[in-house]
Amino acid sequence: MPEKEKCLSCEVHELHKENIELIKDRELSEEIILKLAETFKVLGDPTRIKIIHALSNVELCVCDISELLEVSSSAVSHQLRLLRNLNLVKYRKEGRSVYYSLIDDHILKLFSQGLEHVLAEDKDVYK
Numbered sequence: 001m002p003e004k005e006k007c008l009s010c011e012v013h014e015l016h017k018e019n020i021e022l023i024k025d026r027e028l029s030e031e032i033i034l035k036l037a038e039t040f041k042v043l044g045d046p047t048r049i050k051i052i053h054a055l056s057n058v059e060l061c062v063c064d065i066s067e068l069l070e071v072s073s074s075a076v077s078h079q080l081r082l083l084r085n086l087n088l089v090k091y092r093k094e095g096r097s098v099y100y101s102l103i104d105d106h107i108l109k110l111f112s113q114g115l116e117h118v119l120a121e122d123k124d125v126y127k
Contacts, residue, residue, distance in 0.1 A: 042086050043110075047071065048079050052102070052111050055089060059101040 028036075042048060050069050054060055062080065066073045080100055083089040090103045102108055 039086055039088070042082055042088070043114075045079075047075075048083060051076070051079055051083065052088070052107070053115075055100060055102050056108055056111055059099045061097050061099050063097075065100070 043052070047069065051065055054065060054068055060068070062073050062076050065080075066076045069076065080089060080091075084091065087103055088107050089100050091098050091100050093099075
């Protein structure tokens with residue numbers, strides 16, 4: 001079997017109790033685990049990634065995002081609602097317009113770190 005196809009598991013069953021205890025002491029609550037999983041699930045959609053990317057550059061209204069992504073305003077509104085429900089984006093009203101932006105630097109960092117990881121593998125991301 002080629003080296004890449006070999007199973008990468010322990011050949012012996014030996015516990016490292018110090019490591020197990022260390023992790024148990026830092027264990028996340030089920031509620032936090034579910035919220036984090038939901039955040040990554042929502043970010044796993046190409047349209048929402050495009051929206052996050054656009055908002056990482058500048059505050060935009062639904063019409064701007066709709067034009068940029070070439071999808072209907074109602075589709076953009078639906079995606080923004082999902083992002084808003086998970087506290088990933090915020091909005092402000094100005095007259096009859098509603099402008100969206102990323103809720104904080106955490107979202108920008110999360111997006112930027114993911115993008116940096118992908119760019120390290122594929123230098124030709126901007127097509």
